[in-house]
Amino acid sequence: MASATQKAYIGMGMEGSIARWYEKTTRKAMDEFRKLAERLSELLPAGGCVLEVAPGPGFLSVELARTGKFRVTGLDISKTFVELARKNAAAAGVTATFREGNAAQMPFPDGTFDLLVCRAAFKNFSEPVKALEEMRRVLRPGGRGLIIDLRRDVSMADINRYIDRLGVGLLSRWMTSLTFRFMLLKRAYTALEFEKMLAGIGFVKTEVHTNDIGMEIWLEK
DSSP, X not given: OOXXXXXXXXXXXXXHHHHHXXXXXXXXXXXXXXXHHHHHHTTSOTTOEEEEESOTTOHHHHHHHXXXXXXXXXXXXXXXXXXXXXXXXXXXXXXXXXXXXXXTBOSSOTTOEEEEEEESOGGGBSOHHHHHHHHHHHEEEEEEEXXXXXXXXXXXXXXXXXXXXXXXXXXXXXXXXXXXXXXXXXXXXXXXXXXXXXXXXXXXXXXXXXXXXXXXXXXXX
């Protein structure tokens, strides 16, 4: 868990009604979670161990667990998110483990996971370098990681087009747009900043690819 001197996340904690609003909003993107789960499934042999860092309500982990081929674990700092993720896994009839914990101090032994994924959360970590070091530590030799997140240099026009595709109601659209503008963009990194952060971590290979509003950071131990 987070130390007394360093909070694990930037800004307001995702607990209670805020976490439930986030779950309701992101549920609109289930097709995106399914497609990403399909992509990731192709990287793993049956029986592989997957860790999702900061899974939120657990939609991606649930989709990965649906295959029945992998052992899926989610680690989130939010008690509410852990409860929601467990509930969503049970509702889907899949087996996945969710537990509370800090991305910068993961409660797992070295070399535990074959694949690690962190979607839409890295920008909120208060100790990003330590989180990257922990990601490397818990991956097995040859294991791969994927971080998907927002780019700070994306335009609000592109963000609003992305929100439009979610198909949320007017109030949620307004709240989501404000959240991007005044919170998330301020915390996000550029591709160059991420490359500089990765330089001293010790991964065998790293790749940073930009897309419409964000980027994918691929890691290999």
